[in-house]
Amino acid sequence: MSGEGRDPQSIRKLAPGKLVIASHNPGKVREIRALLEPHGMQVVSAAELDLPEPEETGTTFVANAELKALQAADLSGLPALADDSGLCVDALGGDPGIFSARWAGEAKDFDLAMRLVNEQLEAKGPDTPRDAHFVCALALAWPDGHVEWFEGRVEGTLVWPPRGAYGFGYDAMFVRDGDEQSFGEIDPDAKHAISHRADAFAQLVTAVF
Ligand SMILES: O=c1nc[nH]c2c1ncn2[C@H]1C[C@H](O)[C@@H](COP(=O)(O)OP(=O)(O)OP(=O)(O)O)O1
Numbered sequence: 001m002s003g004e005g006r007d008p009q010s011i012r013k014l015a016p017g018k019l020v021i022a023s024h025n026p027g028k029v030r031e032i033r034a035l036l037e038p039h040g041m042q043v044v045s046a047a048e049l050d051l052p053e054p055e056e057t058g059t060t061f062v063a064n065a066e067l068k069a070l071q072a073a074d075l076s077g078l079p080a081l082a083d084d085s086g087l088c089v090d091a092l093g094g095d096p097g098i099f100s101a102r103w104a105g106e107a108k109d110f111d112l113a114m115r116l117v118n119e120q121l122e123a124k125g126p127d128t129p130r131d132a133h134f135v136c137a138l139a140l141a142w143p144d145g146h147v148e149w150f151e152g153r154v155e156g157t158l159v160w161p162p163r164g165a166y167g168f169g170y171d172a173m174f175v176r177d178g179d180e181q182s183f184g185e186i187d188p189d190a191k192h193a194i195s196h197r198a199d200a201f202a203q204l205v206t207a208v209f
């Protein structure tokens, strides 16, 4: 999806060594670690380096991923990888979208956020389509300000009530097209193979390793 129109020759390669995960979300850090470990990177999280959580002032997933990665690369002096992601619900005009993390308030309570999404869908009537997709923008930034970005996506449907205890965020109400189980019910290794994050990572791995 992303990377179209970019010259593969001009993409900067990532040398083996330390890499900062510019995220303060433990669920994401866990998934990104698992996705990077096979590529010989020494991963350190923003929390381990005590980096501040930047304000996400961008209007797109890519812009927010870029600003998080650039800040972490600048402050740490290391290459940094950020993920900006979210759930986009067709019948809600793409909401919660880039506001997914704080849709239900600063406390990031996803039981509440899932309930609000479901209530808003139900308020639109019983025949309202429940189609949704997750988006994951990944930005890889270097201390000199260079950035590469990638965007992945997975299509699905929202179910109610939530199902399963794996994953994080909105996983328990999301069933990928063609699947029976929600992202909260499939085991984490299986999610790593099929999610929006997996899609974006596959593009990143092809381009920068
Ligand atoms: O695989 C996922 N499964 C379920 N929910 C997900 C997923 N991926 C993103 N989401 C939702 C919840 C998350 O909180 C928000 C991202 O918001 P986003 O700003 O990118 O992340 P964040 O504030 O939680 O952590 P940080 O910015 O420090 O990386 O979208």
Ligand SMILES: [Mg+2]
Binding pocket: 056, 101
């Ligand atoms: Mg965030």
